[in-house]
Amino acid sequence: MTYPPGNPYGGQPGPGGNPYGQPQPGYGQPPPGYGQPSPGYGQPPPGYGQPQPGYGGPPQPAASPTGTTLNPRTLPDDDNVNPYVFCVSLNGDWFMSKGAMLAYYGDVRFEAVTEYSSVQGWVAARFSSPVYVQDWVVATGHGKVLIGDRGFDLNSYDLDDGNLTIKAGNLCAFSPQLELKQSIVPGFVTLIGTGKFIASSNGPVIFVEPPFRADPEALLGWADCPSPSVHHDAQWMTQNIRAMISGALGRASGEERQYDFTGTGTILLQSSEVAREDPAVLRLVESQTQLLTDSQAGSLGQRLIARAQQQH
Amino acid sequence: MPFEEVNSKVVRARVSPASPVLARRGAMLGYSGQVTFRPVHGQGRGIGGFAGAALSGESNPMMATEGQGEVLYGYKGLHVTVLELDGGAPLVCEADRLLVHDAGLQTSVQFLGSGGIKQAIGGAMTGQGLFTTNVHGRGSVALLSHGGAFPLQLNGTQVGVDPQAYVGHVGQLTVDLAAKVGLRDVVGRGSGEAFQLRIGGYGTVYVQASEQKF
Amino acid sequence: MALLTAHKRVLHADLQGDRIRAASGSMVAVEGNVEFTSAGMGGGGGLRAALKRAVAGESLSLMDCAGHGRVHLALDAMDVLVVDLAGDTLTVESEHILAHTEQLRLDVQFAGLRGVTSGQGLATTTVTGHGQVALVSEGPVMALEVAPGQDLVVDPDAYVGSRGQLSMNLVSGVSWKSLVGEGSGEPFSLRFTGHGLVLVQSSER
Numbered sequence: 078m079t080y081p082p083g084n085p086y087g088g089q090p091g092p093g094g095n096p097y098g099q100p101q102p103g104y105g106q107p108p109p110g111y112g113q114p115s116p117g118y119g120q121p122p123p124g125y126g127q128p129q130p131g132y133g134g135p136p137q138p139a140a141s142p143t144g145t146t147l148n149p150r151t152l153p154d155d156d157n158v159n160p161y162v163f164c165v166s167l168n169g170d171w172f173m174s175k176g177a178m179l180a181y182y183g184d185v186r187f188e189a190v191t192e193y194s195s196v197q198g199w200v201a202a203r204f205s206s207p208v209y210v211q212d213w214v215v216a217t218g219h220g221k222v223l224i225g226d227r228g229f230d231l232n233s234y235d236l237d238d239g240n241l242t243i244k245a246g247n248l249c250a251f252s253p254q255l256e257l258k259q260s261i262v263p264g265f266v267t268l269i270g271t272g273k274f275i276a277s278s279n280g281p282v283i284f285v286e287p288p289f290r291a292d293p294e295a296l297l298g299w300a301d302c303p304s305p306s307v308h309h310d311a312q313w314m315t316q317n318i319r320a321m322i323s324g325a326l327g328r329a330s331g332e333e334r335q336y337d338f339t340g341t342g343t344i345l346l347q348s349s350e351v352a353r354e355d356p357a358v359l360r361l362v363e364s365q366t367q368l369l370t371d372s373q374a375g376s377l378g379q380r381l382i383a384r385a386q387q388q389h
Numbered sequence: 390m391p392f393e394e395v396n397s398k399v400v401r402a403r404v405s406p407a408s409p410v411l412a413r414r415g416a417m418l419g420y421s422g423q424v425t426f427r428p429v430h431g432q433g434r435g436i437g438g439f440a441g442a443a444l445s446g447e448s449n450p451m452m453a454t455e456g457q458g459e460v461l462y463g464y465k466g467l468h469v470t471v472l473e474l475d476g477g478a479p480l481v482c483e484a485d486r487l488l489v490h491d492a493g494l495q496t497s498v499q500f501l502g503s504g505g506i507k508q509a510i511g512g513a514m515t516g517q518g519l520f521t522t523n524v525h526g527r528g529s530v531a532l533l534s535h536g537g538a539f540p541l542q543l544n545g546t547q548v549g550v551d552p553q554a555y556v557g558h559v560g561q562l563t564v565d566l567a568a569k570v571g572l573r574d575v576v577g578r579g580s581g582e583a584f585q586l587r588i589g590g591y592g593t594v595y596v597q598a599s600e601q602k603f
Numbered sequence: 604m605a606l607l608t609a610h611k612r613v614l615h616a617d618l619q620g621d622r623i624r625a626a627s628g629s630m631v632a633v634e635g636n637v638e639f640t641s642a643g644m645g646g647g648g649g650l651r652a653a654l655k656r657a658v659a660g661e662s663l664s665l666m667d668c669a670g671h672g673r674v675h676l677a678l679d680a681m682d683v684l685v686v687d688l689a690g691d692t693l694t695v696e697s698e699h700i701l702a703h704t705e706q707l708r709l710d711v712q713f714a715g716l717r718g719v720t721s722g723q724g725l726a727t728t729t730v731t732g733h734g735q736v737a738l739v740s741e742g743p744v745m746a747l748e749v750a751p752g753q754d755l756v757v758d759p760d761a762y763v764g765s766r767g768q769l770s771m772n773l774v775s776g777v778s779w780k781s782l783v784g785e786g787s788g789e790p791f792s793l794r795f796t797g798h799g800l801v802l803v804q805s806s807e808r
Contacts, residue, residue: 141746141800142686142693142766148748161742161805179761180747180803182754225761228741228806279466280398288421295418295463310426333426335419346419348398348463468680536612536680541632554631554677585633596632598612598677 149182152221155233155273163231163275165222165250170197172204172257173216173224173250183220190215199253206259206266208357208364209245216250224249226277233275242267243276243298243345245357250275261304262336263361278347285344290335294349302342308335392462392471392489392529399463400471400531402489404454412462412489413533414450422458429453453492462489468537470595472559476527478592481564482557484522491528498522521557532556534597541596547589553600560592605704607735609683614676614701614737622669625676625702635672642667663697663709663728676702681739690733695764695802697728704734727764738763742805755795760807767799 152158154166165171167185178187193215194200204210216222225231226249234241236255245266251257254272268274278297285291290308299305310333338344366374392400402410404424411429429451454460463469469488474480487496498521524530532538538556541548549567558564565587588594605623608615613631616623624642642665668674677683678701686693688707703709708731730736738744740763749755749769756774765771774792795801 142684142802143744143746146746146748146800148750149753158745159743159805162745176758176807178758179805179807180755180757180801182747182756185756223745223803225742225805225807228804280463281396283395283399283418283461285419285421285461289419290421291419292417295461344419346399346461348466349415349418536677539610539613539675541634541675546634549633551631594632596675597680598631599680600628600631600677601679 149221152182152223157231157233158223160230160281161228162223162225163233163249165216165224165275167216167218167220167222170215170217170253171222171250172253173214173222174226174248175212175214177224177226177249178216179223179225181220181222183218185216185218185220185222187214187216193217203253203256206257208259208360209257209266212357215253224275229277229279230281231275231277232282233273235273236268236271238271239300240267240269241274241298241300242304243274244296247277247297247347248274249277259361264358265298278345280348283346285346287338287340287342287344289338289344291338291344291346292349293334293336295346296336297345297347299338299344300342302338302340302344305336305338308337309333310335391473392531394469394471395461397468397537398466399461400469400489402454402460402462402529403458404460405457406455409453409455409492410460410489411451411453411492411494412460413464413485413487414452416462416464416488417452417454418461418463420458420460422456424454424456424458424460427453427455451487462531464488464533467533467535468597470532470534470538470556472530472532474524474526474528474530474559478560480524480530480557480559481521482524482532482595486532486534486556487522487524488531488533490524490530491526494524494526494528494530496522496524532595534595534599535601536598538595538597541594543588543590543592543594545589545591547587548594549585549587550594550596551600552584552586554596554598555586556595556597558588558592558594560590562588562590562592562594564588607685607702607704607737609685609737612677612680612682614683614685616668616674616676616702618668618670618672618674620671622667622705623674623702624665624705625668625674626678626700627664627666629676629678629701630666630668630674631677632675633672635670637668637670637672637674640667640669641665663700676737678739681741682743684738684740684744686736686738688730688732688734688736691731691766693730693736693764693766694727695730695736695738696762699738699740699763699804700728700730701737701739703730703736707732707734707736738802740802740804744802744804746800747803749795749797749799749801751796751798755801757793757795757801757803758807759791759793761803761805762793763802763804765795765799765801767797769795769797769799769801771795 147158152164154164156164158164162179165173167181167183172190173187190200190204190210190213194204197215200215204213226247229247231249242260242262242265245264248266248268251268251274252272255268255270255274258267258269260267276297282297287302291305296305366377369377392402395401399418402412404410404422414428417426472480474494484496484498490496534556543560543562552566567585567587604619605621606615606617607623608617616625618635618637627641630639683701694712700709710729710731712727712729744763747755747757749767772794774794
């Protein structure tokens with residue numbers, strides 16, 4: 078299985094051996110000497126992209142304001158168009174997150190996973206997460222589909238008889254050869270098998286190896302290592318009474334509680350996100366309250382009301 | 390120890406017993422090694438710094454990172470700019486711009502602007518604190534900005550900066566809050582553009598590509 | 604002659620005694636001697652255009668920047684793209700206009716999509732003439748080609764603008780509704796046919 082994923086600028090594999098992933102020249106870093114005209118920002122950096130539309134093709138309407146014209150022939154096959162947009166070369170079916178589609182060429186239909194699985198029996202077997210199923214569609218047909226997510230960086234990951242667990246809210250699309258399952262860690266899903274999937278990250282993905290402790294909000298996913306355990310910082314807890322109390326319900330600042338990874342594998346990190354409401358998390362937690370007795374459920378309800386009132 | 394820029398939004402700090410760091414709370418993304426975190430209240434050193442911070446509202450919850458290891462810092466996907474202070478002129482910025490800095494650097498709260506009460510009121514109206522944080526000493530500082538901070542070099546010249554877009558400055562610079570009358574009628578969308586920071590002298594001003602405060 | 608140059612997420616407007624128009628509140632820094640005055644709504648189409656605009660829901664508050672010096676303009680850390688116009692027309696959603704040079708003319712064009720409750724409004728802005736217009740977008744803009752037999756379907760929130768002989772239609776239907784979340788987004792998309800370029804940004808919201 079190959080991860081770190083390919084350099085989002087092209088098909089090249091990421092720098093091997095560097096656990097921290099892509100040092101990407103000219104992207105993200107402040108340009109040297111601001112005030113100098115940076116060479117064509119907004120255009121793909123050299124070596125990254127699309128062949129120029131060949132002469133003899135259809136007549137060009139007008140000069141492209143971006144310097145590059147994209148069409149179904151010049152768009153890449155299953156590769157990044159730029160760091161934030163991925164082009165799926167659709168020939169059959171793909172699973173896609175609702176709202177991930179930016180634009181498409183060709184004959185493409187989008188069907189709810191729930192409806193499509195009644196027609197195509199294999200769908201339910203591939204998408205075995207009832208909590209997330211209503212947030213997903215199946216794109217079916219032939220064409221080029223451009224996907225994006227909030228302007229975040231997009232990476233593609235190729236699994237070769239492997240598995241990778243990723244934050245559900247950052248998973249944008251995956252090929253139907255892969256199987257999706259809900260992770261035991263809330264808010265995460267695991268992809269298993271051989272195939273490709275696309276996930277977003279706030280800033281480029283950072284790859285680290287265990288032993289490592291990650292802030293839950295910065296954790297994007299992990300591969301090949303055992304599921305993390307929760308680590309509480311003892312010193313922080315004793316010195317900060319508030320953290321101790323809120324540690325039971327909610328989150329103080331994050332420094333007192335981390336996901337602890339041991340063993341071997343790869344951990345994927347991103348800059349912490351501006352919190353986005355994941356509707357699936359509510360469904361997930363709610364389903365787990367079945368573990369509680371009636372009186373426990375009652376006291377949990379009271380505590381949640383108190384928390385909601387505190388925040389107003 | 391200088392911070393390593395992992396990418397445009399994340400820095401890595403190598404922490405040792407001889408070189409702890411101070412960081413914004415909630416900004417730790419992950420770490421390896423034997424590292425502990427300790428909440429630090431208030432700003433600066435000693436009573437004076439703390440009282441100043443309380444008065445000005447410039448206080449920002451920070452935490453000390455100690456031990457031996459490597460720690461990643463970032464905050465809500467904001468861009469990070471790393472500056473090396475040479476022990477000369479302090480870095481002036483707002484406290485909530487500080488992502489992480491060497492614990493050996495000292496911070497204090499400063500009253501920004503020299504125009505007296507009237508302009509102070511003007512400043513309050515922009516929703517921008519007139520109190521800023523001074524970072525003194527020799528070491529690394531990582532600053533947060535929305536969309537990245539770009540430097541403007543001043544050589545005895547003057548620049549007008551939108552208070553919302555102002556990130557910080559280093560050098561022999563004077564800062565005044567100016568009410569631009571001509572701008573008053575431009576104010577739409579509550580942009581606060583009727584007020585400008587007039588910064589002049591010799592040094593570098595850092596400005597972000599957004600009017601979004603955080 | 605005023606010159607607009609894009610530098611990542613900041614637009615440099617170099618003024619030599621002339622003026623440009625920019626979105627109100629977009630100035631982040633200014634060097635030199637530049638005066639800012641409100642230019643009202645739109646691109647100088649007068650009261651009728653302003654009224655049209657209010658009806659259309661296509662609102663754009665502009666300011667004049669005049670003098671000598673360099674103005675740094677930015678909006679919400681969005682990417683900046685400068686488009687040179689040589690007498691041709693660019694159609695663009697007004698919220699994506701950061702600045703334009705004085706000689707360009709802004710007008711409102713009804714898109715003719717009746718009965719649609721889009722947050723984007725029923726009308727778009729056209730920019731015509733000789734000069735430069737600076738656009739902002741979430742991530743870099745992609746120019747996607749539309750040709751006969753090569754239609755393009757675009758999410759309304761990813762649509763920035765277009766150029767050429769294009770017609771825009773709605774794609775709707777049950778399958779499309781399943782693509783967007785309940786109560787979020789619009790249950791339709793835009794299908795472009797004809798001959799031209801469609802500008803698309805990399806964010807769907």
